[in-house]
Amino acid sequence: MTKRKRGSDASAPDVGLGATLAYLREEDAKDTSNNDAGAWTVVSASKRKRRGRDRAYRPPRESKVDATFSTEAAPDEEPDQDDKEASTPEPAHQGFPHNPFSTSAEQGSDSTIPRNPFSTRETGDKRVGNGEHDSENGARDRGHQSNGHSKQEKAQRKHERRIEKNYPSISHSHNARLQSHVKITDLQSLILYLLADGNAPQWVAVKQRADIRQVVTLLVPGLELGMFNGKISLQSSESKSSTPEDESSHIKADDEAKPDEVEHQPKKLRITPDDFYPANLKPDRLPDVLKPLADMFSHVWPVMGIGEHRGNRQYYRIHSPIHTMLTSQIPKTQEQREMKKSSSHRGPLPQNAKHWENKRTPITDYIANIIDQQENEYAVHPAWFTSPETIEAATQRRKEAHQIAEDGWVDTIVTALEDGEVPDAEIESGSVTAGRDVYTVDCEMCKADNDELVLTRVSLVDWDGKVVLDKLVKPDVPIKDYLTQYSGITPAMLQDVTTRLPDIQKELLEILSPRSILLGHSLNSDLNALKLTHPFLVDTGILYPHPRGPPYKQSLKFLCQKYLSKEIQKGVQGHDSIEDARACLALVKQKCERGPGWGTSETNAESIFKRLGRSVRPKSGNAFRTGAVVDWGDPTRGHGGQAQVAVGCKSDKDVVDGIELAIKGQAENKEGATGKVDFVWARLRELELVRGWWDDTKTADVEQIRQAALKRLDHPASQAGEEVEEASGDALGEAVARTVADIRRVYESLPPCTAFIVYSGTGDPREVRRLQNMRQLYQREYQTKNWDNLSVKWTDTEVQALSRACQQAREGVAFIVVK
Known part of the structure; x- marks a missing residue:
């Protein structure tokens, strides 16, 4: 007042x-x-x-x-x-x-x-x-x-x-507390939340999601975060200088020079791949070629790709950004959710197979190759080596590992791998055994005085589950610990046993022939206890890989609970080797019936188009959602096979036009009809091409398209498999400007209330490919040459280099908006 x-x-x-x-x-x-x-x-x-x-x-x-x-x-x-x-x-x-x-x-x-x-x-x-x-x-x-x-x-x-208040939007929530990087799988979860039955994302705020009618996702390999924070120049050194010579001559060189007389350096976005949060797209902090992005998007997100690593965070593989986006995890059923909440349930949830399409596969397709055996520490049978040089190298390695005859080891009587082949006339039609004799082995071991595991029981069952061999074995060395809680062996059981390891080896050599296939779980441990090698092996530890990759393996008890809904190894009486052998046999039979993908990450995954196809489009009279793929080449042969609409292209311009046709419902589906499309996935590749990242063509027609694009872009052409000279400076800036213009054309062609997601996938993959090719060459030479004669060496230095390259290649960017 x-x-x-x-x-x-x-x-x-x-x-x-x-x-x-x-x-x-x-x-x-x-x-x-x-x-x-x-x-x-x-x-x-x-x-x-x-x-x-x-x-x-x-x-x-x-x-x-x-x-x-x-x-x-x-x-x-x-x-x-x-x-x-x-x-x-x-x-x-x-x-x-x-x-x-x-x-x-x-x-x-x-x-x-x-x-x-x-x-x-x-x-x-x-x-x-x-x-x-x-x-x-x-x-x-x-x-x-x-x-x-x-x-x-x-x-x-x-x-x-009122319109602004009720208009749908996807925005960065300042109240969100991110604990890790946003991943490509998070972008996919956002799409499923908008169009299907996905869970609400916690890293963005979605308003009026029911009003978002369509989603367009655009993969643009070649965009990097360094273009936004100034680490990657989009201009040549001559173009960077903005001060003329006559003006720069007046700038004082002494300490008394005024700040406004010094050449002005433009500000850059303060964002790094280590940041969890997005950065505001401010036009005054962007290069000229990237400023149009600020008119469409408010933020740039640092996004991480998915990679595989071992327990010590050593990455060795990067997942495809296409596969990651277009393959979704299958949601749990109501029964599985209730079972998980139940306090009486123990162990993993039973595997849901309602969605799975069986692909009957012969057991011969699951025989471990020489690389699998070497990676899982098997003593490789001599039949895998053909030349004198490779035989000598393998013999030398086994001698150093004390796995030769002088150490008590024996090899089954198989001269060559061809000895195991069965004529087609002898193979019963539809048989998954392919005319082979299949046996499952399981051993029980105890700990000797030298802390080595020694054989105390061996069991062998055939394809029908009948017991072929089941005997206790008296070790040649004193037993320090019988491990009864695991092996089920007690001192009283071995008191009157006279059977020794050579006796068991002799019996096995009589049973196993060149046409025999030996099954087991972590079979290398059993064969090491038996001191036996055989060329044809099937290991359920390899067929059902651990989600975290080697050297981790899932236990036999876990696999039986998950895939067989069966409990084994119960109580405190120890394991039963016959029960374990039959459980392993059941897992292999199920793998033959279901197909190679069963038991892997594909078991709980399906195409995103298939998942969208189960969702009803609102206000459409119970019509289901549909999807489209617009990509270079023929998308129907790969990731677009499950999409209702697939549009093949030969340039980025064709991709932009194809998106417009698909989003307007004018693109023809597999039946030749047209109709509304709810989800469109597309890819621009010209920026990836001029940067030299696209060198993995697998078919001749795609290679022709690639060469034609290089010629059209006035870029030095190369043959298949050869590296393309990477564009830099002004040339890179022009390529980025063309790509940004194509992104803008896509944005302008979208109808209102359409979500638009742009992501780069991964960073530069070339170093990863180089090191992976080097590793494969090493593995091939290691089979046939001595260490001193190898052209490449794969040591811990190369392992660390591959891990660093994979982590750098995981870095990408993304943009999200609702038009």
């Missing part, structure tokens, strides 16, 4: 806020309050009066102000004619006090009329109701006209606010 000292200045204008508002409302603005001191005058209406007035007062301001300010002066207040000629006319409204909000030029003018200084409603440069008043009618007409325009503008603003 404003106060002034009584008697300080009797003629001073009343400039209090309460007085101004009271005057505009034609109220008595002065209320003298005699307090105890009697020294202050309160300029305001009473508190009770103000409260009642604020509740009840709602008239339009324009008409009231206009009516008040259009009142003319009384005739008796008009000055004499002589006074008019001799002096400047007095203001028409003598009753108005001095206006403290007007300029000095207005104070002496006839147009100075008190107005509401807090009003923001203006018409042109004049506030509504405070313009010049030539006449009462003119002022009233202008007031009504201004009032009409104001109502229309208010209604328009209200309509816009």
Whole structure:
């Protein structure tokens, strides 16, 4: 409340806020309050009066102000004619006090009329109701006209606010607390949340998701975060200099040079691949070629690809960004969710096979090759080596590992791998055994004095589960620990046993022939205990790989619970080798019936198009969602095989046109009909091409398209498998500008309420490919040559280099918006 000292200045204008508002409302603005001191005058209406007035007062301001300010002066207040000629006319409204909000030029003018200084409603440069008043009618007409325009503008603003409030959006939530990087799988989860049955994302805020009608996802390999933070230059060194020579010569070189005389360095986005949070796309911090992205997207997100690593975080493989986006995890059934919540359930959930399409596969397709055997520490049978040099190298390695005859090892009688082949005439039609004799072996071991595991029991069952061999074995060395809780062996069981390891080896050599296939779980441990080698092996530890990759393996008990819904190795009596052998046999039989993908990551995954096909499109009469793939070459042969619409292209321009056709429902599906498409996945490849990242063509027709694109882009052509010279400087900037222009064309072609997601996939993959090829070459040479004769060496240095390259290749970017 404003106060002034009584008697300080009797003629001073009343400039209090309460007085101004009271005057505009034609109220008595002065209320003298005699307090105890009697020294202050309160300029305001009473508190009770103000409260009642604020509740009840709602008239339009324009008409009231206009009516008040259009009142003319009384005739008796008009000055004499002589006074008019001799002096400047007095203001028409003598009753108005001095206006403290007007300029000095207005104070002496006839147009100075008190107005509401807090009003923001203006018409042109004049506030509504405070313009010049030539006449009462003119002022009233202008007031009504201004009032009409104001109502229309208010209604328009209200309509816009209502639309903006209810319009769908996907935005970065400042309240979100990210604990890790956003991954490509998170982008996929966002798509499934918008169109299907996915869970709500926690890293972005989605508003009015039911109004998002379509989703377009664009993969743009070649975009990197370094282009946004300045680490990757999009200009040549000549183009970077923005200061002319005649101007730069005036810049002082001594310490007294002024800061504004120094060449200005443009600011860059402060974001790194280590950041979890996105960065605002500010045009003044972006290179010219990237500024159009700021008109479409508000943030750039650092996104990580998916990779495989061992337990010590050593990455050795990067998943395809296409496969990661277009392959989704199968949601758990209601039964599985209830079972998981149940306190009585122990172990893994049973595998759901309702979605799975069986692919009957012969057991011979699951025989471990030489690389698998070497990686899983098997003693490789001599039949795998053909040349004298390879036989000598393998013999030397086995000698160093103490796995030769002098150490008690034996090899089954198989001269060559061809000895195990069975003529087609002898193979029963549809048989998964392919005419082979299949045996499953399981051994129980105890710990000797030297802490080595020694054989104490061996069991062998055939394809029908019948016991072929089951004997206890007396070790040649004293037993330190019988491991009864695991082996089930007790001292009393071995007290009268006379069978030795050579006796078991002799029996096995009589049973196993060149046509025999030996099964087991972690079979290398059993064969090491038996000191036996055989060329044809099937290991369920390899057929059902651990999600984290080698050297981890899933236990036989876990696999039986998950895939067979069977409990084994219960109680404290130890394992039963016959039970374990039959359980292993059941897992192999199931693998032969289901197919190679069963038991791998594909078991719980399916095509995103298949998952979308189970979701009903809103307001469509129970029509299901559909998807489209727009890509270079023939998408139907690969990732687009499950999509309802597949559009093949030969350039990025074709991709942009194909997206527009698909999103408008004008692209033909597999049946030749057209219809609405809910989800479109597409890829631009020209930036990837000029950067030299695209060198993995697998078919001749795609290679022809690639060579034609190189020629069209005036880029040095190369043959298949050869590296393309990477564009840099201005050439890279031009390629990025073309790609950004294509992204903008896609954005402009989208209808309203369409979600648009752009992601780069991964970073530069070339170093990863080089090291992986080097590793494969090493593995091939290691089979046939001695260590000293290898052309490449694969040591811990190369392992660490591959891990670093994979981690760098995981780095990517993404942009998200709803048009």
